[in-house]
Amino acid sequence: MKLRNFASPLTIASFVVVTATGLLMFFGFHGGFVKPAHEIFSLVFILGCALHCVANWKPLTRHLKRPLGAVLTIVFLVVTLVAILVPNDHDPKGWHGRHGHSSADSVVDSEASALSSTPIKPSDDNSPIVSVATID
Numbered sequence: 001m002k003l004r005n006f007a008s009p010l011t012i013a014s015f016v017v018v019t020a021t022g023l024l025m026f027f028g029f030h031g032g033f034v035k036p037a038h039e040i041f042s043l044v045f046i047l048g049c050a051l052h053c054v055a056n057w058k059p060l061t062r063h064l065k066r067p068l069g070a071v072l073t074i075v076f077l078v079v080t081l082v083a084i085l086v087p088n089d090h091d092p093k094g095w096h097g098r099h100g101h102s103s104a105d106s107v108v109d110s111e112a113s114a115l116s117s118t119p120i121k122p123s124d125d126n127s128p129i130v131s132v133a134t135i136d
Helices: 003-026 034-055 057-065 067-085 103-116
Strands: none
Touching: 003 034, 034 057, 057 067
């Protein structure tokens, strides 16, 4: 089997799934397995594209040597770098969730914050101070 016979259908099929799930999320639908399917098939799409590039290396390099191909490649690389490196108002620290830290870290941070804001009052009857913090 030629690589092209595998890479092209893989790229096309995963593109369809990534496009459909991306559009669903863009328009606010996040139910079911939309996000996991989008993430998983994005990886499959990347694999398919890489295989497709390997299978079509000579035509690809010809396209990239032309002015339009070179300009578009540079523009998309710059946009990608800006998207990755420049913080935005919604997430000024950059990556989040499983990419930047575990969700357990945020749970621990919120618990610690709740505990630190819970006042501890001394007892009136000279008994040992024991305080149980409740978290709402």
